[in-house]
Amino acid sequence: MRPLLEIRNLTIEFPQSRAGQALPPAQQAGTKTRTKTGAPVAAVSSLSFSIAPGEVLGLVGESGSGKSITALAIMGLLPPAAIVTGEITFQNGDAVPTHLTALPPDQLRQLRGSRIAMIFQEPMTALNPVTRVGDQIAEAVLAHHRVSKSEARRQAVAGMRDVAIPDPEQRARSYPHQLSGGMRQRVMIAMAIVNRPQLLIADEPTTALDVTIQQQILDLLNDLRHKFGLAMLFISHDLAVVSHVADRVAVMYAGSLVELGAKADIFHAPAHPYTQGLLRAIPTLSTDRALPLATIEGTVPSIAQLPPGCPFEPRCRFRVAACAVQLPPLVEVSPGHWARCPVVNPPGV
Numbered sequence: 001m002r003p004l005l006e007i008r009n010l011t012i013e014f015p016q017s018r019a020g021q022a023l024p025p026a027q028q029a030g031t032k033t034r035t036k037t038g039a040p041v042a043a044v045s046s047l048s049f050s051i052a053p054g055e056v057l058g059l060v061g062e063s064g065s066g067k068s069i070t071a072l073a074i075m076g077l078l079p080p081a082a083i084v085t086g087e088i089t090f091q092n093g094d095a096v097p098t099h100l101t102a103l104p105p106d107q108l109r110q111l112r113g114s115r116i117a118m119i120f121q122e123p124m125t126a127l128n129p130v131t132r133v134g135d136q137i138a139e140a141v142l143a144h145h146r147v148s149k150s151e152a153r154r155q156a157v158a159g160m161r162d163v164a165i166p167d168p169e170q171r172a173r174s175y176p177h178q179l180s181g182g183m184r185q186r187v188m189i190a191m192a193i194v195n196r197p198q199l200l201i202a203d204e205p206t207t208a209l210d211v212t213i214q215q216q217i218l219d220l221l222n223d224l225r226h227k228f229g230l231a232m233l234f235i236s237h238d239l240a241v242v243s244h245v246a247d248r249v250a251v252m253y254a255g256s257l258v259e260l261g262a263k264a265d266i267f268h269a270p271a272h273p274y275t276q277g278l279l280r281a282i283p284t285l286s287t288d289r290a291l292p293l294a295t296i297e298g299t300v301p302s303i304a305q306l307p308p309g310c311p312f313e314p315r316c317r318f319r320v321a322a323c324a325v326q327l328p329p330l331v332e333v334s335p336g337h338w339a340r341c342p343v344v345n346p347p348g349v
C-alpha cells in the first residue's frame with residue numbers, strides 16, 4: 001500500500017546567534033542568510049518515516065527533540081527563518097503524491113484543515129476566546145466547503161456529537177472559557193475532524209489534562225480512527241501514552257530518529273539504549289512504589305552543541321570509543337524494526 005504521508009531526509013535548521021544558541025523567533029525575522037549569524041543549527045536531521053492510510057504512528061522523545069517542528073514542517077507552519085531540506089509527500093488522492101514542501105501557500109492552506117488537520121497540547125491557545133465554540137467549528141467547515149451558514153452550523157453540532165460532547169446543540173453556544181479542559185480538547189478535535197481529514201497530527205494532545213481525562217481523550221481518538229479510517233501522527237514525550245494509540249512508534253533524540261518499529265518491537269524488544277531507558281522510566285504494576293523511578297541520567301544536549309558522533313553518547317552506559325566519532329546509521333534489526341546503535345545491535349547478528 002502506498003504511504004499516505006512520507007518524509008524523506010527532512011532536515012530543519014535555525015539561524016544561530018554568535019553565542020551558539022538558536023535565535024529566538026523574534027530575532028529571526030528576515031534572517032534568511034547563513035552568514036549574518038553563523039552556521040545554522042539542525043533541530044531535525046535527515047529524518048525519514050512514513051504513515052500508511054489509517055495507521056497511527058507515535059512520535060516520542062524528550063522535550064526539544066524536534067517533534068513539534070516536524071509536525072509544523074508537515075503543516076507548512078514553520079517560522080520563515082527555518083531552513084527546510086528533504087521531502088514531505090502526501091497522497092492526496094491524485095495519481096502522484098503531492099510534495100508538501102514545494103506546494104504554493106494557498107494550496108497548502110487548502111490542504112490544511114481539510115485533508116490534514118492538527119490538534120495541539122493547549123486548546124485555549126488555538127480556540128478564539130470571544131467566539132462561541134459551535135461557530136468556530138462552523139467556520140472550519142465554511143473555510144473548505146461552499147455550504148450555507150445553517151448547514152455549517154448543523155455539521156458543527158454533528159462534529160460535536162462525533163467527539164461525544166453531551167448535549168451538543170446547547171454546548172455549541174458556549175464560549176471556550178465556559179468549558180472544562182477536556183471538553184475544550186474535544187472541541188478542538190471536532191474542529192479538526194469536521195472536514196474528514198485523512199491525517200490528524202496530534203501534538204501532545206493529552207499532556208495538559210489530568211489522568212482520567214487523558215484516558216478519555218485517548219479512547220476518543222481510538223474510536224475516531226476506527227470510525228473514520230483516520231491516520232495519525234501522535235506526538236508525545238510519554239511512551240506510556242503513545243502505547244495506548246500507536247501501531248508503530250518512532251523515537252527521536254536530539255533531532256535524530258534513533259528507533260522505529262511496530263509497537264510490540266519497541267515495547268518488548270527495544271534495540272536502542274535510549275528507548276530502553278525511556279521504557280525503564282515507565283512505572284508498571286510490579287514497580288516498587290517506595291523506590292524512585294529509574295530515569296536516564298544527564299540531559300539532552302543543546303542542538304547547537306551536539307557531539308559529532310551518537311547524540312546519546314554522553315548519557316549512554318553502553319558507549320565505546322567509536323560512538324563519539326561518527327553518527328551511526330539506522331539499521332534494520334528485524335523486519336520493519338530500525339535502530340541507530342551498532343554497539344547493541346552489531347552488524348550481521
Ligand SMILES: Nc1ncnc2c1ncn2[C@@H]1O[C@H](COP(=O)(O)OP(=O)(O)O)[C@@H](O)[C@H]1O
Binds near residue numbers: 022063068
Ligand atoms: N522558532 C525557533 N527558533 C529557533 N529554534 C527553534 C525554534 N523552534 C524550535 N527550535 C529548536 O528546535 C528544537 C526542537 O523543538 P521542538 O520541535 O519544539 O521540540 P519538541 O516538540 O520535541 O519538544 C528546540 O530545542 C529548539 O532548539
Ligand code: SF4
Binds near residue numbers: 272
Ligand atoms: S551508538 Fe554508542 S553511544 Fe550511541 S546508543 Fe549505541 S552504544 Fe550508546
Ligand SMILES: [Mg+2]
Binds near residue numbers: 067069
Ligand atoms: Mg513539542
